[in-house]
Amino acid sequence: MHYDGSFVVASGVTEAYEFATDPARVAVIFPDVSDIVVKDAEHFTLRTKVGISQIKGVMDVKCTIIRKIPRTSVKLKLSASGLNSAVDMESAFSFEDAGGGRTLVKWAVDVVVAGLISSLGSRLTESVAKKYISQVIESIGRELS
Secondary structure, eight states: OEEEEEEEESSOHHHHHHHHTOHHHHGGGSTTEEEEEEOSSSEEEEEEEEEETTEEEEEEEEEEEEEEETTTEEEEEEEEEETTEEEEEEEEEEEEEEETTEEEEEEEEEEEEEETGGGGOHHHHHHHHHHHHHHHHHHHHHHTO
């Protein structure tokens, strides 16, 4: 599944980039998170509650910042496991000056779901993925405004 979009934040490019490359700050944008562990400048783990139809529980997520281009872009890889399922996601963010101290953030997310969650059907899985990604993007916007 692929999703992309853009939004403008009230923060400058440097602040937006620094936010996106700080594991301690990035970890809190995910919904229903607990047990955040920042390992180093590029790696962190977290646990998140998941609820899709009758499948409810906790997934463990390993997160890695896999590419950083200062003040320009960042790419993250997330691998989640639990509930007899696996979710792999790559997220890319780019930052452009939007004038007036604001930043245009362009984003793209690719998601692959396997296991029990994927057996729910693509329509339901895509709907839940869209909702989750929307919550993350809204959270980023709030953090940078």
